Amino acid sequence: MNKNRKWNARWIWSDVSENEKNVFYYFRKNFNLKSTLENYELFISADTRYQLFINGKLIGRGVPQSQPFYQYYDEYNLDGKLIKGENCIAVVVYHLGTLPDTRGGLLLEITGPEDETVIKTDDTWRAKKSPAWQQNTYSYLPNRVTPFQEVFDARLEPPNWKEISFDNNCWLHSTIIAGMIHDQPPCAGPWAKLVPRDIPFMKNENVFAKKIEKIEENLQLANRSRPTDLSPGLSMVGKPIKYSKVENAENLLNENGVTIVQSSLNHKNLDFDGIYSPAIVLDFGRVITAHSKISLKGAAGSMIDIGYAERLIDGNFNISMECEFADRYILKDGDQVFESFSWKSFRYLKIRFLSCFEPVTINSIEAVISTYPFEEKGDFNSGDKLLNSVFEISRDTLQLCSNEFLMDTPWREQAQWLGDVALVTVPAIYSCYGDTKLARKFYFQAGQNQHPTGMISNISNTVNHDWIHAIPDYSLWWVQGIWEHYLYTGDEEVVHHLYPQLSRILYAHLDYINNDGLIENIPYWPFIDWADVDKRGICSVYNAIFYETLKSWNKIAKFKGDNYTAELSEKLLTKIKLNFNKFLFDEKRGCYADANINGKLSEKISEHGNLTPIFAGLCDAELSQKIIDKVFIEKNDLIFTEAQPFYMAVVLRALDQTDNFPLAISLIRERWGKRMVDKGATSTYEEWYQNGSWRDGDFKGFLRTHSHAWSACPADFLIRRLIGLEILESGCRKIKLSPQKTDFDYDVTFPTPLGEINVINKSGEIKISNPAGIEII
Structure with a gap:
């Protein structure tokens, strides 16, 4: 083209x-x-x-x-x-x-x-x-x-x-x-x-619901406070069918037979008060991204409201509190088919029949899945059923969050968030699918959305001029991701074309480096994680991320033959390494404080603040192990803020780098296993809790998504880190493998542009196979 x-x-x-x-x-x-x-x-x-x-x-x-x-x-x-x-x-x-x-x-x-x-x-x-x-x-x-509810007459x-x-x-x-x-x-x-x-164009598949969750009827009442919002009516808790009609609802689970529905007619008797509308809640068994499609026959003016939900709340369908995704179809006479213009994310579909005073014959209700056509080239299979389940929900979440763009979640924002995608989603896509087109599109599309400040926009699949709330650490993850993309694919064009943007991010940070070589009081919205991390002053996490990013800048500058930037990045690396511990390590507590604010160490300590310096190589092996023991092993009075699923991508890698792989596996079992798999998750939650967050230090209740790709790092970790894979030459031409010896057998496949690498560990014996063209050391 x-x-x-x-x-x-x-x-x-x-x-x-x-x-x-x-x-x-x-x-x-x-x-x-x-x-x-x-x-x-x-x-x-x-x-x-x-x-x-x-x-x-x-x-x-x-x-x-x-x-x-x-x-x-x-x-x-x-x-x-x-x-x-x-x-x-x-x-x-x-x-x-x-x-x-x-x-x-x-x-x-x-x-x-x-x-x-x-x-x-x-x-x-x-x-x-x-x-x-x-x-x-x-x-x-x-x-x-797709922020608007769709109403089609x-x-x-x-x-x-x-x-x-x-x-x-x-x-x-x-x-x-x-x-x-x-x-x-x-x-x-x-x-x-x-x-x-x-x-490529998206893949479509028609599926039926797995089960009927509920059949009920509600009073048909006008929403006069928010007349345009369909969600309150769809969120009303109903009663068993008494006045309205629903016949043969089980036929909705397949293509055989029809279902008949009808609103109540009792109001025509002037002694009866109200109209009752039947409603059916369908469960598709897991979260999907799909258009709703209904084939039916009915009378003109009858209405169908369709609500979309990832989950039930207290056992009931409720979308009135947040994410009020709903559509309405107003019937014409006769046979007809309605398919929503845009896809939605849902597990539960509620169909409410309003003013259907003549019988409505439903031939079928289907979900037309729309998703990126990945080919499952990578795989993780082990003798540990819990780890297998963690991998499956993580990989399924990648699929959910991959459409014509990569997104944080298909449910709430549908936004191509910069750091989510660069740190977690793209590496996991390499490991699970070996696809490079969607990642390449992301890097180029994000690169077109650079603010005058030098930071990349938080979101890049739509227009976003909000430079004030740009997340600077997300720009850093994007820089690291571009180098990793080059290593995996060998695609030099990405580096060449985006080098001006990469350089601007570096120079934008120079304004916030203090006399000791550390980033201090970075403006905008330093995010780090949805966790109670102190980001003021000289932030340990931010400086460690910056340090790791400087390594990528140095490699890219040398690749480009930019001696000035290569030398500058080396000087910055040297000074950070010299002063990081001096200003951020707390000798009394034996760990890193989250921040140093005007010469005083923060009282807050976190997994982020202590594992990121290890991840970045800012402390030696002896100190790294002492910190890891203090954070995860020792029983002491210190309370470390826990990393949420997004930032576990860094925590797990830090543990792997320091030969603490068994501890990393234990955390995966404890956190993803107990907090997601054991609770019935079919995809990964946004945070460890479905119903609220500890992000500000106290628990506050609000909905968290059931489909967040930034929580899917086990999809990458259980493939790439389990086999100790390190890319030594771009395009995966030379790879180092150091397979882990674990207490479980495993069969892992890692796809590369040159073919798939397979590693099998059976009873402690390692077997490796690789395609021609890849040198394994």
């Missing part, structure tokens, strides 16, 4: 306001083909999302969520999709409208066998604002991709509008979006850089 293709098409939109929120538009164009029907290519981009149809059939969805200054476009081969004579292209474009620097737009072009332009978006296209999708719906704005959709025969003469002509000097892309609109899709 040509990265700099010349577009003959123009960005178009309706002549209605460009600043609308949560709006859907229809676009269509008929065209005639007289020649061969092969070797036609279609290129398309949209702000924000599209569904593409040719001759009434769905061709695809896109584009990957992005910033307008790094706007993706998709390409489709149309072999077998066009017909001789008249054809129709129809596109639904959804514009989110909540992000800065964006506006609605569609760009589409079809080229023929000779690369000639056959059809292109221009002012001959017809456009219409969709009357079927309600615009003023409730939104949960922390979500960066099938009665208002123009019948057959995607078909060739549809008469669109009453629709308005599209308007070409102008640029400052020219309307030819990339000059037009905010889309200054058009990037070809660099990942």
